[in-house]
Structure formats: structure tokens, C-alpha cells
Amino acid sequence: MLTISQVSERTGLTPYTLRYYEKIGVLKSPSRKEGGARSYSESEVSYIQCLTNLKKIGLSLEEITEFTRDGCVMEKIELGEDPTKYTQTLDKRTEILSKYLMDLEAKQQELDHMITLTKEKLAGYFELSKERNEIPMK
Structure with missing residues (x-):
């Protein structure tokens, strides 16, 4: 304990x-x-x-409370309880997680876009720095 x-x-x-x-x-x-x-x-x-x-x-x-209302349903089913007993719970959990998966995927796309832009900027700055270092000094 x-x-x-x-x-x-x-x-x-x-x-x-x-x-x-x-x-x-x-x-x-x-x-x-x-x-x-x-x-x-x-x-x-x-x-x-x-x-x-x-x-x-x-x-x-509030969503977590709803999500966990019936405890660990997967564990209960693995221990032999009838899955149909939890149809409503499983549907609600599927709905909640599907919504958040869509949100996470949208955030991932946004991050991927930001990463691409940042890499492009860095490449440009590296190129400018390289060109500047190659200019002969008088």
C-alpha cells in the first residue's frame, strides 16, 4: 500500500x-x-x-468522469464479463476518443506544417550564412 x-x-x-x-x-x-x-x-x-x-x-x-464511470471495462471483459453489458459505455468511450483523435491529428498536421516551414527558413539562413562566408574580404 x-x-x-x-x-x-x-x-x-x-x-x-x-x-x-x-x-x-x-x-x-x-x-x-x-x-x-x-x-x-x-x-x-x-x-x-x-x-x-x-x-x-x-x-x-467531466469527460474523464464519464469515460471512467464503469471502471476498467476492458479488464472486466477480459475477466469474462459479457461485453454487451457495456455497449453504451463502449460507445461513449469510442465517441470521446474518436473526437480527441481527430483533434490530435489536426494538431499533428499543424505541427508538421510548422516543422516544414522552420526547416525551410533554417535552410535559407544556412545558405545565406554560407554565401556570406564565401565572399572574399578586401
Whole structure:
């Protein structure tokens, strides 16, 4: 079992953020030690890392809450649960991720264009510098 500080170190989220996510329902309350200190399992840390990845791709906390409402559905299905039980959840997750994939692809195209422009500018500057260095000094 891990303390909130250890989970913070492993996930990159501050203890404040972990407590906030718990308060708004993004995270379920972890078990508590005597004295009330939070105690996290490895599976809870994996789940928090999943949340962090969803946040990194741009999902809002509201979307993350919706996305994770039924827990780790893929794991449940792998453990033998009926996939049709999760049709609505899978459809919603597919919709959310498809939207963000389109956004990421658009950003990637924009970055590719910016990289091309930057390379062209650099090539021009290198060429000008080369020409300037080749001019004989009088």
C-alpha cells in the first residue's frame, strides 16, 4: 500500500490534485490507515496513471468522469464479463476518443506544417550564412 506522497511521486499529480479528484468523484476514496491517512493499492495507482493519460490528451475532468464511470471495462471483459453489458459505455468511450483523435491529428498536421516551414527558413539562413562566408574580404 502506498501513501498519497508516494502516489504523487509516481503519477506526477500533487497530493492536492489527488484529494480534489477524490472530492469531485473522478477518483474513488482509497482505503484509510489508522489515523485517516489515505492508502493506495497498485491497481489504484494504475488507474490514476490512466486518468493522467486521459488528461494529457485533452479530456476535461467531466469527460474523464464519464469515460471512467464503469471502471476498467476492458479488464472486466477480459475477466469474462459479457461485453454487451457495456455497449453504451463502449460507445461513449469510442465517441470521446474518436473526437480527441481527430483533434490530435489536426494538431499533428499543424505541427508538421510548422516543422516544414522552420526547416525551410533554417535552410535559407544556412545558405545565406554560407554565401556570406564565401565572399572574399578586401
